[in-house]
Amino acid sequence: MNLKPGVGKTTSAVWLAHALHESGYSPLLVDGDPASSALRWSELADGFPFPVIALPVGDVHRRVNDFLGNRQAVVLDAPQMEDHPRIARSIMRYAGEWIVPVTPAPIELDRMAPILSEMDDVQSLRAEPARTAVLLNRTNRPDATRTGPDADAREALTEWGFVVLDTQIARLELYAQSFGSPVRAKGSAFMDLADELIKRQEEA
Template identity: 90%
Template sequence: MNLKPGVGKTTSAVWLAHALYELGMSPLLVDGDPAASALRWSELAGGFPFPVIALPVGDVHRRVNDFLGDRQAVVLDAPQLEDHPRITRSIMRYAGEWIVPVTPAPIELDRMAPILGEMADVQSLRAEPARTAVLLNRTNRPDATRTGPDADAREALTERGFEVLDTHIARLDLYAQSFGNPVQAKGSAYMDFAEELIKRQDEA
């Protein structure tokens, strides 16, 4: 989730769902965006090897389990919070892990401040708090952001109270131009992303 469009929410959701599938899980991908980008991607790619459903409604948290069946994971693609707050907040009420994709650019980091308030508001509606983390996305080069040119973004986000995942997604055409095409997550940073999320859940 994020306040703004164009930060890689759908790309992250689609690639994550494929990574989970390739790890032997049976995910359900829920497209909560009225633009239906994830669903359209699936159609253009000739179908994904797991179900994709469109639920751009303000009570997603009440409906998802109706489609869950024996699925082992649910990946929810949320729309931008600034334009579709009811849908995104409903998704946040359901999801146990909130991932915020962020490009390590100064203007994007400045937009992060209001998200903490939104998170606190929705956390108060939950029986148990959700885990939250930032996924550094479209980073400047593939070396670790702890030492590379984006290390300052990781530090700035941490100082503002965000947990930043170890995994980061480099700025690669493989991801940027993947919309509408079949996805192979093996060997990609999104496989690392999936494995890190699974580890976080096991630890929790």
């Protein structure tokens, strides 16, 4: 989830779903964006090895379980909140883990205060609070460092009260140019992301 488009929401959702599949889970990928980018990606790639459904509606939280079956994980690709707040909020009401992909750049960090406000509003509608985390995306290095813009962004977000995932996604052509192509998550940072989220789920 994020306020705006173009921050890597769909790329992250598709790669994460593949990482979960390759980790032995059977995910369901829900495309909640009216642009249907995740669904279109699966069509261009001659299908994904797990189901992808389009649910760009304002009551996603009431409908997802109708498609769940025996799936062990659900990955939801939310649209940008600034254009589709009703759909995004509905997805947030369903999802137990909210991931905010953020590029470590000042203009992106400046948008985080309104996101925190949106989170607080939707948390009040839930029976149990969702876990929330920031995924540093399109970073300069694949791993966290002690200095540089990635480290500065991580420090600032932590000071503002965000949980920042240990995993970060480097700025790589492998991810940037992957739309429409088959995905092989093994060996990628998204396998680390899947592992980290699974551990968070187990701890919860």
